[in-house]
Amino acid sequence: MNNISFALPRTALLQSYFFSQSNGVYTTDFPAFPLNPFNYTGTPPNNTLLTNGNEVVVIPFNTSVEVVLQDTSILGAESHPLHLHGYNFYVIGQGFGNFDPNNDPAKFNLVDPVERNTVGVPSGGWVAIRFQADNPGVWLMHCHFDVHLSWGFRMAWIVLDGKLPNQKLPPPPSDLPKC
Numbered sequence: 001m002n003n004i005s006f007a008l009p010r011t012a013l014l015q016s017y018f019f020s021q022s023n024g025v026y027t028t029d030f031p032a033f034p035l036n037p038f039n040y041t042g043t044p045p046n047n048t049l050l051t052n053g054n055e056v057v058v059i060p061f062n063t064s065v066e067v068v069l070q071d072t073s074i075l076g077a078e079s080h081p082l083h084l085h086g087y088n089f090y091v092i093g094q095g096f097g098n099f100d101p102n103n104d105p106a107k108f109n110l111v112d113p114v115e116r117n118t119v120g121v122p123s124g125g126w127v128a129i130r131f132q133a134d135n136p137g138v139w140l141m142h143c144h145f146d147v148h149l150s151w152g153f154r155m156a157w158i159v160l161d162g163k164l165p166n167q168k169l170p171p172p173p174s175d176l177p178k179c
Contacts, residue, residue, distance in 0.1 A: 004031070
């Protein structure tokens with residue numbers, strides 16, 4: 001996602017986050033937009049400049065998050081079932097071709113969008129989702145095609161703690177086995 005193939009670290013993301021031991025496990029500089037934009041549904045460039053990384057997105061508690069997921073034609077257009085752990089989200093828009101940030105948001109359904117935790121990104125198209133980041137912790141978003149997982153088609157979100165006691169990530173149980 002955003003030209004980064006996510007490489008799972010050897011240490012669990014949630015464990016390293018909770019104990020503030022992220023050094024060498026993940027970085028918090030996931031790009032907000034693709035590093036190397038191109039015509040996603042047209043003829044792909046010879047080099048899409050993908051990188052392997054362990055960047056995550058950090059989100060303050062209770063932030064309203066909107067994400068546009070765009071299919072590409074890098075290996076041929078296909079529908080991708082994307083799943084977000086820890087949340088349900090609203091599917092506020094979808095379309096075919098490249099997402100147009102100037103015109104497509106005007107067509108978003110903000111009245112009665114469907115609620116899901118997995119959505120199919122249309123083949124050769126895009127889907128827009130929204131969710132309220134009110135569940136602190138580390139959450140993966142990934143394609144449900146196994147082969148795509150092996151290619152790094154996933155990312156992680158860290159939702160920070162809120163101010164109230166019931167808005168904080170609880171500690172691991174005392175009998176949790178060590179990795």
